[in-house]
Amino acid sequence: MKEKISSFITSHPAIGKSYTYMMSHKMLIIIVAALLWIVFFDKNSVILHMEREKNISALQDSIKYYREEITRQKRHLDELQSDPRQMEKFVRERYNMKKDDEDIYIIKRQ
Secondary structure (H helix, E strand, O other): OOHHHHHHHHHHHHHHHHHHHHHHHHHHHHHHHHHHHHHHHHHOHHHHHHHHHHHHHHHHHHHHHHHHHHHHHHHHHHHHHHHHHHHHHHHHHHHOOOOOOOOOOOOOOO
């Protein structure tokens, strides 16, 4: 088997040079191959890790937004429950309610 490889290498000088280069730099080739595997092909690759970090960041931003929105809505609810005039204003604007002696004209914007 070694004879076949050596005869093939001697008959093709370009392959012989690359073969001798590979044999003299085995460790470098192994390290490069390992890095390529870690960055691109592994199930926990660096690329997937970066995508997951981006996704986590987006989810944390949405958590922050919804917490602020809950706080704002609670303040609004407290205002409505504590002040009857605010409640009346909210109901009139939101649900088009009126008193018996009033007329309501609704203007819809397009």
